[in-house]
Amino acid sequence: MDKRRDMLQRGKNFSKIERYSNAGTIKPFEFIAQISEVFKVEEENSETGREIYFDTFDRRLHKNGLCLTKKGKSYTLSESSYLKPLTSVTVRSKKDFSFWQDFPAGDFQNKLKKLIGIRALIPLATLDFKNQVFGIFNKDEKIVVRLTFQEVKPVSNEKEPTSLIYLTSVRGYDEEYKRVAKILLKAGVKSDGKDAFLNSFLATGVSYTGKLDVNLSPNMTTQRAVVTILRDLVNTIRQNEEGIIKDIDTEFLHDFRVAVRRTRSLFSQVKSVFSEEIANRAKREFSTLGKVTNRLRDLDVYLLKREHYISMLPSDLRPGVESVFRKIEIERKEEQKKLARYLNSPSYKKIIVFWDNFLENQDLEEFMSHNSAISVIEIAKKSILKRYKKIIEHGRMINDQTPDPDIHSLRIECKKLRYLLEFFSSLFAKKEITLMVNHLKKLQDNLGDFNDLYVQQESLRKFLDKIESRGNGNLETMAIGGLIVVLYKKQQEVRAQFGEKFREFGRPENTKLYDKLFFQGTNLTKI
Amino acid sequence: MKTVSIYSMKGGVGKTASVVNLSYLAAKEGLNTLICDMDPQASSTYYFRIKASKGFSPGKFIKGGKTIDKNIKGTNYPYLDLLPSKLSYCNFDLVLDDLKNSKSKLKEIFSELKGDYDYLFLDCPPGISLLSENIFNASDIIITPLIPTTLSVRTHLKMLKFFKNKGLDLKKIHPFFSMVERRKLLHQQTMDKMEKRLGNFLKTRILYRSDIEKMGIYKSPVFEFAHNSFSAQSYIELWSEIRML
Numbered sequence: 108m109d110k111r112r113d114m115l116q117r118g119k120n121f122s123k124i125e126r127y128s129n130a131g132t133i134k135p136f137e138f139i140a141q142i143s144e145v146f147k148v149e150e151e152n153s154e155t156g157r158e159i160y161f162d163t164f165d166r167r168l169h170k171n172g173l174c175l176t177k178k179g180k181s182y183t184l185s186e187s188s189y190l191k192p193l194t195s196v197t198v199r200s201k202k203d204f205s206f207w208q209d210f211p212a213g214d215f216q217n218k219l220k221k222l223i224g225i226r227a228l229i230p231l232a233t234l235d236f237k238n239q240v241f242g243i244f245n246k247d248e249k250i251v252v253r254l255t256f257q258e259v260k261p262v263s264n265e266k267e268p269t270s271l272i273y274l275t276s277v278r279g280y281d282e283e284y285k286r287v288a289k290i291l292l293k294a295g296v297k298s299d300g301k302d303a304f305l306n307s308f309l310a311t312g313v314s315y316t317g318k319l320d321v322n323l324s325p326n327m328t329t330q331r332a333v334v335t336i337l338r339d340l341v342n343t344i345r346q347n348e349e350g351i352i353k354d355i356d357t358e359f360l361h362d363f364r365v366a367v368r369r370t371r372s373l374f375s376q377v378k379s380v381f382s383e384e385i386a387n388r389a390k391r392e393f394s395t396l397g398k399v400t401n402r403l404r405d406l407d408v409y410l411l412k413r414e415h416y417i418s419m420l421p422s423d424l425r426p427g428v429e430s431v432f433r434k435i436e437i438e439r440k441e442e443q444k445k446l447a448r449y450l451n452s453p454s455y456k457k458i459i460v461f462w463d464n465f466l467e468n469q470d471l472e473e474f475m476s477h478n479s480a481i482s483v484i485e486i487a488k489k490s491i492l493k494r495y496k497k498i499i500e501h502g503r504m505i506n507d508q509t510p511d512p513d514i515h516s517l518r519i520e521c522k523k524l525r526y527l528l529e530f531f532s533s534l535f536a537k538k539e540i541t542l543m544v545n546h547l548k549k550l551q552d553n554l555g556d557f558n559d560l561y562v563q564q565e566s567l568r569k570f571l572d573k574i575e576s577r578g579n580g581n582l583e584t585m586a587i588g589g590l591i592v593v594l595y596k597k598q599q600e601v602r603a604q605f606g607e608k609f610r611e612f613g614r615p616e617n618t619k620l621y622d623k624l625f626f627q628g629t630n631l632t633k634i
Numbered sequence: 635m636k637t638v639s640i641y642s643m644k645g646g647v648g649k650t651a652s653v654v655n656l657s658y659l660a661a662k663e664g665l666n667t668l669i670c671d672m673d674p675q676a677s678s679t680y681y682f683r684i685k686a687s688k689g690f691s692p693g694k695f696i697k698g699g700k701t702i703d704k705n706i707k708g709t710n711y712p713y714l715d716l717l718p719s720k721l722s723y724c725n726f727d728l729v730l731d732d733l734k735n736s737k738s739k740l741k742e743i744f745s746e747l748k749g750d751y752d753y754l755f756l757d758c759p760p761g762i763s764l765l766s767e768n769i770f771n772a773s774d775i776i777i778t779p780l781i782p783t784t785l786s787v788r789t790h791l792k793m794l795k796f797f798k799n800k801g802l803d804l805k806k807i808h809p810f811f812s813m814v815e816r817r818k819l820l821h822q823q824t825m826d827k828m829e830k831r832l833g834n835f836l837k838t839r840i841l842y843r844s845d846i847e848k849m850g851i852y853k854s855p856v857f858e859f860a861h862n863s864f865s866a867q868s869y870i871e872l873w874s875e876i877r878m879l
Contacts, residue, residue, distance in 0.1 A: 122708070242710070247683045247684075247685060248683050248853070249682075249683035249684060249710065250710045277707070277708040277710075278706060278707055278708035278715055279684075279704075279705070279706060279707030279708060279715075280707065280708070
């Protein structure tokens with residue numbers, strides 16, 4: 108009868124649903140017997156099935172207080188307590204739906220896109236469930252409350268199933284709802300507030316964050332502090348290995364590389380914390396990890412920008428650029444296989460296992476150098492101030508005539524400062540550090556946009572080399588040339604804004620803030 | 635939110651059956667649907683096994699907002715709610731007459747619901763009154779079931795005249811033939827004549843069938859007890875036409 112099987116649920120759900128955990132000691136028929144003394148109870152339907160819970164690797168849905176479940180061919184996004192469905196979609200095929208684009212267009216897809224972006228959905232856990240829904244009727248034969256008995260069991264383990272009871276209200280029949288709830292509570296059933304049930308089986312899987320999560324104390328030695336930061340970074344590197352090997356989504360490689368970059372920056376900015384041997388080894392090995400991932404990341408970035416580039420061209424000129432992207436896709440597959448092989452290889456394992464073990468050491472005396480024993484707060488202040496000063500001096504020299512490469516190197520300087528602020532943020536007042544990072548971010552955004560537009564132009568130039576001419580080959584070349592001009596113009600506009608952004612960054616209140624937090628003897632405001 | 639009224643000046647033309655079955659179909663699609671029973675006979679209310687609260691009345695109704703909210707009840711079907719009526723609704727005109735914006739009060743009250751519902755169905759009382767005028771003003775679509783007989787034609791033309799006199803939008807009116815008996819030549823002739831003359835009839839015709847009458851015995855939409863029947867199919871087609879409006 109339903110011609111359209113795709114049902115998009117949306118809008119308000121006026122029913123209140125409460126969950127109770129039944130220790131299993133009280134049988135359903137006992138409840139029903141008690142409720143039957145006051146109302147008529149009749150089974151409405153029963154359902155058995157399997158439900159899979161999904162989220163991204165970094166738990167974006169969970170962080171937004173939501174969860175995604177799949178039952179049969181239906182995907183539902185609900186509040187984390189899993190009591191209020193927000194939107195759902197029914198799909199037609201049996202394939203894996205991992206990215207927002209895989210789902211049919213509509214409310215569900217829109218919401219999912221905003222929540223997970225370029226990350227893929229990963230199955231977290233699978234549950235087998237058995238539901239029995241009873242309608243509770245008043246004397247007019249109207250359903251006033253619904254009672255659901257549910258048994259759930261995670262597929263992966265052999266534990267006994269958990270018994271749950273759900274009470275669903277019907278709008279306008281609150282009194283009846285309360286009466287039934289009272290009967291339940293009297294029978295000894297416990298009201299299950301938040302998602303205690305869900306947490307118990309979804310707790311599998313470590314909560315991941317790509318962000319630096321480090322707590323330093325001011326009188327830690329610098330070596331101890333650096334080791335703490337490095338542990339977090341190497342841990343992040345390790346956590347992303349599998350996602351790269353399995354090619355789940357492009358963010359695994361991105362997070363891997365960011366962690367490698369931060370590691371290299373830490374070693375290069377906070378010097379003489381380890382022996383020369385260790386420092387050189389770090390330089391060599393983390394540089395290798397950076398290099399070996401460069402090509403794949405470049406190709407990922409091209410492909411992420413695919414829609415963007417194609418949309419900038421008139422449709423008759425798109426096939427030429429499409430053919431370039433097809434080539435890029437092929438190369439990308441090859442590079443991913445190569446990198447997966449590398450990450451599974453003994454040479455990679457040798458590197459990463461070494462650092463894992465090295466950082467686990469409680470006693471690193473033999474690897475000390477002259478900054479190792481100094482308290483970290485001193486080194487932190489010194490390096491941050493030094494970097495800030497450099498940026499101010501460097502930035503002041505930039506004018507309209509300054510060649511582009513100098514702008515790029517300022518961007519690198521700002522990145523270095525940003526990393527330092529992030530490494531050592533736990534040593535300073537949260538409010539003030541956040542303020543500084545935000546100021547720096549504004550300048551970085553301008554420099555970042557500038558760089559991004561430059562990179563885009565470069566990619567397009569590379570396309571020109573690869574493009575297959577079709578008869579009127581010059582048209583495509585001109586089209587891309589035209590795009591490059593548009594981007595160049597945008598880039599000049601961004602550059603024009605640099606002066607103001609830099610002045611903003613270097614203004615007295617900001618400089619005062621740096622002085623206040625990182626004062627070492629040289630009063631910056633006098634520069 | 636689309637406000638759809640099922641209205642006829644005459645009684646007994648299949649209004650309630652239409653409201654019940656159409657709103658059921660809307661809710662089945664996952665559209666948040668509210669039925670507002672405006673008829674003191676409270677037939678839709680009865681079909682859904684609901685009773686209005688004791689204290690509820692037209693006087694309370696026009697307070698709108700939270701008062702309406704409190705009195706809306708969920709039917710047995712997901713996404714389908716109902717604001718019940720009762721016998722005291724026969725006083726609606728008196729209550730409306732006292733108000734300043736007596737002709738558009740309902741429109742005002744219903745607009746408060748637009749965030750909550752995709753479709754609002756109004757089951758209208760027969761006759762023509764200040765309440766009817768309010769309903770006409772509040773509606774986006776006015777569905778008029780018409781039994782194809784001479785008197786029905788007369789009555790329908792009177793409705794059109796009422797609209798013209800009050801400056802109401804005739805384009806809102808979408809009549810359809812209801813309780814049609816194909817054996818009767820008079821029915822066929824009337825339908826041909828009316829379609830030629832007025833032209834904007836909905837294509838679907840609801841035939842007189844006993845399973846529609848049985849809705850009163852089963853107290854449910856026809857789909858719950860005869861979902862493969864011809865009548866059920868007709869209402870599905872009627873709904874798809876209305877859905878497109």
